[in-house]
Amino acid sequence: MASQRGRLEIPVAQLQSRLSEQEWVMQIRDCAGDSPGLPRPPSIFMTISPLRRLKHEDFVPQVVTIGPYHYGVGPHYSSLPENQETERYKAVESNEMNRHKKVAFAYVEKDIRRYYSDNRLLQSVRSIISDIRQEYATDLDFFDTEDELVKVFAEDAAFVVEILRCNGGLQRSFNRYYCSRFPRPLRKSVLQDFFLLENQIPLFLLLKVIALDSACASDKDAEKELGFLIHKVACELLPFCSLSRESVRDVIGNLSKRRHLLDCLYRLVTHGGAPPLSSSNEAVTLVEKPTHFPRAVELYSSGITFRGVDPGNMVSVKYDPQKAILYVPKIRVGDDTERLFRNLLAYESHLIDEVHVLSYFRFMNSLVDGPDDVALLVEKGVLAQDIGSNEEVAAMWNMLCINTMRVCSEEYEEIAQMLMRHCGYRFNALKAEFKRTYLSRPWLLISVMSAASLLIMTLIITIYTVFIYEKPGA
Structure with missing residues (x-):
């Protein structure tokens, strides 16, 4: 009986091993996606450690957290000491901005109801949640449920859109709330947090919110509105004195190729540079x-x-x-x-x-x-x-x-x-030194020329006098 049991245990162990291998293969297929080619590369990352160690506070949101990476932790958490007072302060700060997000979401949802049924924004975000996940370089498995993740993206997208609209001067229903509760220093800090690498959400999600909220006739209308808003904030945040019309037209005017807000700024400051890949699909020489x-x-x-x-x-x-x-x-x-x-x-x-x-x-x-x-x-x-x-x-x-x-x-x-x-x-x-010393100062040049002329005249008179003195019969 024992021998029979032993003979039975071996196939069971082998079956368990095969099942684990099948699960592993399924996980690999899920990571690779359904298409036979490679999945779409992500565009939103955590900052690599060598850069973060230099000045970690430059990569951490100071006022408002957007997206999943810093969700639930609160703004500027890593720049504060760890103690009980800090924990309470971070909780209060995070709850305050979450309240503003809920208000923005309520305003957007109210406007959407004029064209669509209830919860249309949540339904739209849920329908593209798999595409949203692909934009992040890590699995978003730190949320308890899928509904929680959908809610976070819906509220953050509505908040970003409404803030950009208010900053762009578009008089919307959220504008009165924004102007009364966001003082000017806070407005600048909020906009700066929107362009942190770890604080990004996909740009197509913002376009989705605008298309639903304004019932745009086409995707181009939504791109045109968002392009105007991004151009407005780019002129405020970028340190270059002005942007060329060509860069604005090629980058802001074609948002379907952009990945998120920081990507828009990156393309603006590098517009006109060599493309990453040549026409022969060979890597550019560095x-x-x-x-x-x-x-x-x-x-x-x-x-x-x-x-x-x-x-x-x-x-x-x-x-x-x-x-x-x-x-x-x-x-x-x-x-x-x-x-x-x-x-x-x-x-x-x-x-x-x-x-x-x-x-x-x-x-x-x-x-x-x-x-x-x-x-x-x-x-x-x-x-x-x-x-x-x-x-x-x-x-x-x-x-x-x-x-x-x-x-x-x-x-x-x-x-x-x-x-x-x-x-x-x-x-x-030597030529540069001569120009700076003499040619850049007219009075000094005149003095040098006068002295040179006097010296030449004196030399000529001396030679002429000697010539007359030595001339025979003089």
Whole structure:
């Protein structure tokens, strides 16, 4: 009997092993999706550890949490000490913003009921929840139920849309509530939190809310409204003085290709750069160990002039070797510039063969090495600083490239090589010194010319006198 039982136990163990293998295969198929090709790559990530360790508070929402990554934890949780008072403060802060979200959701749902039945927004979000999940780089399995996840995305999407509408000047039913309960400093902080890498929700979800709320005749109408709102907030948050009409038309005017709000800003500041893949579907060549050219004051000493570009972005840097003019986009550095730049860099670190932001940061890191470089660029109209001192501006540029790859785009490497060749000629420095010393000061030039003329006249008179004295029969 024992032997029979033993013979029976072996097939049972094998059956359990086969079932576990089948479950494993099913899990792999679920991860790969139903299509035979690869699933759509995600676009919303947690910041990689090397960048987060430098300044973790720049990646954490300070006022409002959007999306699942920071849900239930509360804003600016990681920048506060761990104690009982902190826990109570975080709970109060989180509940306050959750109340604002519920109010925004109620306003949107009320408007939707004019065109559709009750709970239409929740039903629409539930119908695309699988597409929403694909946009995140991790499984959203920290929610108890699917309904809870749907509710979070519906409330957050309604809140973001209503805040953007109020910021864009669209007079909606939520506008009175917004103006009475959101003071101006809070409004700015809310908008800044909307563009953090870990605080994103898919852009097609925002388009869905707008299409339902306004009963748009087509998806293009919803894209047009959201494009106007994003353009409005981009002009407020981006440190570049202005955006070109071409970048606004190509990026904001075609939102179907954008993934989320931060992706829109990234495409705006890198519009005009080389595409990530060439027409032959080969990877773009990246330059390893890029050239570290001299700082701004040394370039200026070698005769290179700086000229501010407006409108411009991170790929607007150009160099004219014939005129020795370096064109740099005008930028205003404020107290929120570093935070936005770090999130743009963190987002780019997840993209394939795109180093436009990193290339620009490495360029500025070489250009700005100290406060005297900042002072020179401010004088030439390239930089404008609003954070107190030139030392702080220089420190910001020097910190942005820490814990990043030593690579850059071919365009920036070409500029660096031309700058190094110019500085390699000693004659350029002597010519520049002569121009700054004499040609830039008319009175000094006149004095030098007068002294030279007097010297020449004196020499001529002396030679003529000697010639007469030595002439025979004089």
